[in-house]
Amino acid sequence: MTLALEFSRPPAALLIEAQIRQALEEDLGRSGDVTSDLTIAASQMGSARLAARKPGRIAGLVAAGIAFQLIDPGLKFDVLVPDGSPAEAGAILATVSGPVRAILTAERVALNFAGHLSGVATATAALVEAVKGTKARIVCTRKTLPNLRILQKYAVRCGGGFNHRFGLDDAVLIKDNHIAAAGGIAPVLARVRAGLGHMAKVEIEVDTLAQLEEALSLGADTILLDNMLPDDLKRAVALTDGRAVLEASGNITLQTIRAIAESGVDYISSGAITHSAVNLDIGLDL
Amino acid sequence: MTLALEFSRPPAALLIEAQIRQALEEDLGRSGDVTSDLTIAASQMGSARLAARKPGRIAGLVAAGIAFQLIDPGLKFDVLVPDGSPAEAGAILATVSGPVRAILTAERVALNFAGHLSGVATATAALVEAVKGTKARIVCTRKTLPNLRILQKYAVRCGGGFNHRFGLDDAVLIKDNHIAAAGGIAPVLARVRAGLGHMAKVEIEVDTLAQLEEALSLGADTILLDNMLPDDLKRAVALTDGRAVLEASGNITLQTIRAIAESGVDYISSGAITHSAVNLDIGLDL
Amino acid sequence: MTLALEFSRPPAALLIEAQIRQALEEDLGRSGDVTSDLTIAASQMGSARLAARKPGRIAGLVAAGIAFQLIDPGLKFDVLVPDGSPAEAGAILATVSGPVRAILTAERVALNFAGHLSGVATATAALVEAVKGTKARIVCTRKTLPNLRILQKYAVRCGGGFNHRFGLDDAVLIKDNHIAAAGGIAPVLARVRAGLGHMAKVEIEVDTLAQLEEALSLGADTILLDNMLPDDLKRAVALTDGRAVLEASGNITLQTIRAIAESGVDYISSGAITHSAVNLDIGLDL
Amino acid sequence: MTLALEFSRPPAALLIEAQIRQALEEDLGRSGDVTSDLTIAASQMGSARLAARKPGRIAGLVAAGIAFQLIDPGLKFDVLVPDGSPAEAGAILATVSGPVRAILTAERVALNFAGHLSGVATATAALVEAVKGTKARIVCTRKTLPNLRILQKYAVRCGGGFNHRFGLDDAVLIKDNHIAAAGGIAPVLARVRAGLGHMAKVEIEVDTLAQLEEALSLGADTILLDNMLPDDLKRAVALTDGRAVLEASGNITLQTIRAIAESGVDYISSGAITHSAVNLDIGLDL
């Protein structure tokens, strides 16, 4: 089993069913699939295959399956290439069988989820592949598409990536504006420690090695190195010497990431894998 | 005023406020912006500017403004570059002023909307520019990201494009599976006309000139030419001779679209402008 | 099979379940069916019949069935007279069996849906019958009861009628105020065509033959003749000569409709079939 | 001030705003009022009058006002003929002023509420008028249109009627099936009294004078006389002699109600005033 498969942790149906239902309502509007209702007999049965038109890393079949079953609980959806797996072009990912009307009614929403999320997983997997052999892990950010965060973060895991915080509430990330408002790194850390319990992580963003040194001296154990060049990142890693977990961010592309990873940082974060993922072309063939 | 500005038709607040609120809830989780709450005094006031880091066509500031005001009705949001307008890199798009905490709490959600929707508008505008001088209009599809259809379709308008149907219910689009199920083009059109009122459009998809001819002979007035090469499209236009509105789809890229447009078709539809749009980098500077 | 049965197109459960659940919540309030809970043993089983007390066209059994099953998925609901069928007084429309408590708890909501929607279907069927032999089709309007539009439009189809647009968004209907605001028929049509894609219908309302002539000359293909007398309608049909689809509206009653239909118009729209339908008396007998 | 005005008790905005918003969403669909957006300048201001086309009792302007303001909080809505008042044909009921687009976008939903609810109030007022001089009060039932119960019950009050229970939960109404299940009037009343607190009313339905006598002897203080003829009702009143509140139901029409009221019963309940009310024609004139 690949690591992505093992640690993809599909979200509980309870957490995603509402938004899949909402997406179906968005597409069915007030009178549903008029075309299929007018042209296909209610009794016509059939089966269809979801096939990857291009190679990629698969994610979102779990949502596609829920979409089909919300339209008709009688539809049978069988996954052949589970979320988190790679697929070749032409690979049959899943089959769905039952009333043809229901298959066609749910088709577009099911494919919109699977195509987009597989796009996110594929973009993530490419970065993961690019840093292979280094210690760097790929993480996502809060630059996700509105109301798709749970599923996009899951797709990142399907691509072999890791998740950063899920929102403003589950971890503290101190940025330049917070430092400025509190009057410096020492007071900002003091304030946070005075008000925060022991179950939330605190990361502080630094732009320079001097700031890094100050943060380390104050006991910061998780530090974001923003927009540093590979050489500075190397110096940061050396300076830190294991005292803190280091994350690099800014200008991460397939071209730049290898050099960044080789600096020895622990995590590299990318917004593009969630906010600019290219849809993986998946089709449905009756 | 540009055409995109004039015909962008921003969605009523009633139609989008719920999803912007939902996106804020997604980001604030259960305990809100812990970092800002711990480090910035509730009384600190300030102002910030939303700036385009790259050139593009702007869309989604209307959503960004709602995001800020849902967090704090006291935030003042002023738009300088309205949705539907082009922006240079560095252009100040809008300003927001009021409590700094509230600005930072809403920042990411506001930018996620504006960045993504401006990405859609920018991709659309590129296609519109590419077909300039032909009669072809650019239209979107139902290949939209789940639960973002209203805003993505609006962003397409901001980019100078037009909207195809909004869902399965507001127009009929007869595809190969429907034709097969009904037993041919003639019976499928007969069934649709027998059951449908006068206020819904009917489009039929054809793959060959022979099918086109049959559809025209049966009075079809809106026809989708799927995956035809430019030469066949030219023949289709000639054959149709104004009897029907023609839409071309399939394999639409910035490289291929000019030749397709020059065939004389009326509409060219693209899924990529909504399902694979690259985020337009927009930042917030305090 | 009657036309109404064939083309009634019952709405997907996904589109109506929420409002049926809401109606049950409205009736059960906070503590449910206190009377039945206190007086009928949880274990008591039984069966009941839904019977038409008066003759009419049936619609809404699909909603009644969902109501029973939302209260208890163990209730068995069998339809004998499907939506879209005529029923004599005394006809058994459906049976429901299972726990008596659950049957009584759901009874009123189930009957409220079935009685009202059958009332709409019956009123529609009466108009359809009255224009039999003419080419006129009966259509509904947006004068529907709040939040019942999907089901009322379905009931109109069960009565043999057709649906006009479903809302403000799925088709354009230009009325006098729009014409006035835009500065006349020519500019209003120009504006609409400049901003609208190819998948939305445009209908324009005219009050006089002169307006009709202008609209036709500008290529309008769907025209609403508002409040014209039968003689003027005849002239309008002659003048149009097949160049546009014609809809008549205003003062449509069982008394007036035959003369209007005989004018040769294509569609006749009625608000009363949805906003003033008389409930069809349906009872439940244990 | 009329009694209906004084005791109409308009529902708190909190209780009805959600359904008015839902009705607007139902009408605006995904892209809103396309026609007005394309043809009327956003900046155009104007005002309009809501006028009764027919005489009747007014109800629902409170909902109409909320509809206008949900579309645009800047719309000014002034009521001239408050809910609960009678209106002559032609009477100006209210005015609304502000952006013309917003007025037209909200118009239909506002009128659908006002027209329907005024229809309910008008039907109620007719029954109230018919029993004038007797002690009988008119009450509604649970035969309301799905999800309109709060507003329909309010409209009944606007018509001078009173409300029966609001749902299955706020009072006990023992019918034949409950009596049969519990084994008679004595055991059914015993069970109810054993399980129910002191803040819920108990009414028992009887079909015969013998049953009435038994119920009275067991201390029942609220009794429903179902489907009795006026002569039997008179006997029931005499027999009861003030020991219980009596309600008559079944076959209540404008023709039959006077005789029923003159029997001396306290309450007469009608389902038709809510399930079969004829819309009161109200129009909007710009």
Added chain:
Amino acid sequence: MTLALEFSRPPAALLIEAQIRQALEEDLGRSGDVTSDLTIAASQMGSARLAARKPGRIAGLVAAGIAFQLIDPGLKFDVLVPDGSPAEAGAILATVSGPVRAILTAERVALNFAGHLSGVATATAALVEAVKGTKARIVCTRKTLPNLRILQKYAVRCGGGFNHRFGLDDAVLIKDNHIAAAGGIAPVLARVRAGLGHMAKVEIEVDTLAQLEEALSLGADTILLDNMLPDDLKRAVALTDGRAVLEASGNITLQTIRAIAESGVDYISSGAITHSAVNLDIGLDL
């Protein structure tokens, strides 16, 4: 069967499922049970027992069961000690079996419902026990924890108590402020009777015997004696002499209640049983 068991009337699943789902969403947040997902194989099956750590009256297993099944419909939940029954310390209340991950994911929410509601039932049962042999019934109030009213009122019934009104709408309770505003007991009763139908109870609160006498003389049949000492309560009972139902409230504790009950009042209401109930310790053992 105990009275509490017989008259507990568990709320319909329809009325409580939404809030149980909401409680699960509150606990699962955006990424669910990360700990169990990372450490327990999806395929691991097991079973667990819900056990009372302390003795008490059980309530809320119905909610616990729904919680488990919302997380995984495949979980089997068997109740051994039904809601409304007493349990010894150590008693096995229910078992749940199926995927271990799902059991652990739902555990806390299930126990939070069961522990709190059993706490309410236990507190109620203690008061019921304390008044044994008197005619006094224990009733709850509207001093319930926000959004838990349906379940808390059910737990009161499980404890052998009765329910007061469910909200502001289902019965009238006239307090000092209402009397003052209306100008005295006579006018306040007159106003209420003029505007209210026959299916809602009216209770009036009095503080003195003089007020009681006035209320009785005006025909009040349900009277709340607020904060009276046992001796005054006895005088009130004697004065009333069966003409009205009497409820005592204020300063109700296990210490004070017996003397109050022995005064002969019909009902004693307590806010503490719902707003200050001590959790009954219930654990889950795998």
Added chain:
Amino acid sequence: MTLALEFSRPPAALLIEAQIRQALEEDLGRSGDVTSDLTIAASQMGSARLAARKPGRIAGLVAAGIAFQLIDPGLKFDVLVPDGSPAEAGAILATVSGPVRAILTAERVALNFAGHLSGVATATAALVEAVKGTKARIVCTRKTLPNLRILQKYAVRCGGGFNHRFGLDDAVLIKDNHIAAAGGIAPVLARVRAGLGHMAKVEIEVDTLAQLEEALSLGADTILLDNMLPDDLKRAVALTDGRAVLEASGNITLQTIRAIAESGVDYISSGAITHSAVNLDIGLDL
């Protein structure tokens, strides 16, 4: 300013408004505050004071204020004793002025929030006071009342306590079942580290000093000592010697907590402060 005041961090209105609205709907039901509507003139204005009947730590006035304003945006709510402050018996906490009807309609819901949350804060403050002078901080658990977690966790902060994780998703807490399922402390930590990113805390629960030693040797930095006696806790603190943050839980009462705190642990967690808090009596005086 007290620490509790400074770090209470009131939840954003966006996060709590929905549940306050829901609580009002729960109390107003379908027809609202019938008593006040019938007895108090709509035009009557007045003001009222919220007063503490007993001494305690205040929390939840922020929710009370929203409750009043949701019923009537015209109500003016002024806080005199802000959330997080101590109050003497009799202290005026806040005033509210405007229409008397609206004040009375919102009263119970406002007080239910304020009384319960002040109860939680008061219970927390008592524990905080009891450990004064030690390094121990008081934290809450996930044993919160269903759907009140955000507000209860806030009330804990108002009492001077700290928050543990907010749900199953924002931190990892490894318990005995997880250790057993994974095959021991070493493999369970390995699995968690392999699958988890750098922004989520990991705490592991141990029952013995031997387990503690193993956990420390594997680098665990946050450890829960479950149900250990003070002497063992002292040994655990000595053994740990600053290598990890230590939390004690189990059998925490006002009697036991001082000895536990003096062991030198960093955090002490209590479920009772949220699941068994006694309501702080707060009244409203017109």
